[in-house]
């Protein structure tokens with residue numbers, strides 16, 4: 623069973639501390655919803671786990687099956703089974719989608735994948751995501767619509783078969799049908815591979831499809847609440863303001879979204 627363990631993680635960007643002590647464990651088959659007001663550090667956490675050099679870890683640890691992730695290069699993190707589906711996927715002209723994926727797959731295998739198997743798997747993924755068949759031969763994300771880029775991240779996930787997949791607002795920009803198609807693909811991939819999921823989204827509809835086993839709220843660089851999927855419903859109906867009263871913390875003014883109301887969903891205060 624795969625296990626990603628994050629302990630007391632502090633991360634700075636441009637000398638400003640964004641993450642201020644994150645503790646989180648994600649295991650195979652678990653589905654963690656990570657929510658929180660805008661600009662509080664969700665993407666920063668995912669980028670730091672994947673090793674984006676802009677995000678400097680100043681304290682704490684990240685281990686994957688007992689191995690020190692922080693001492694690994696980005697490609698090594700991918701090879702051990704970590705995957706990040708990006709909020710803003712990059713466009714790379716000159717590299718076709720299929721070349722990119724084949725190289726990424728071969729980098730983590732002793733023997734290169736046969737062309738036959740690769741084409742079969744890529745066709746299956748493209749069909750499952752209901753994407754245009756020419757996608758494999760186009761340059762990576764070049765000229766792709768917003769929704770196509772997000773679906774393409776899931777094609778990559780299906781092909782790479784990670785042990786822990788982190789999805790950063792992969793639902794944003796998807797129409798209602800695409801949201802269902804993408805969710806079905808994620809669910810099937812998890813069923814086949816037993817991967818663990820860490821999912822950042824602002825929308826309950828996406829979580830309705832993915833059925834989180836755990837849910838967390840991140841505020842000002844800390845996970846302040848952890849619970850089950852009932853936390854997603856609570857945020858969907860009440861926003862985040864109730865957290866101020868329940869935990870006696872202050873949300874930044876511009877992050878307040880919902881009308882003030884109180885309630886409890888049995889969430890556990892963790893910070």
Ligand SMILES: Nc1ncnc2c1ncn2[C@@H]1O[C@H](COP(=O)(O)OP(=O)(O)OP(=O)(O)O)[C@@H](O)[C@H]1O
Nearest residue numbers: 635636640658659660661662663664665666667676
């Ligand atoms: N590469 C970067 N350069 C400068 N500042 C950054 C960078 N990445 C993140 N930040 C800052 O770190 C803070 C947290 O940003 P982050 O993207 O992690 O928040 P988030 O919770 O994912 O927000 P959202 O829900 O809006 O996506 C913000 O103030 C953001 O401006």
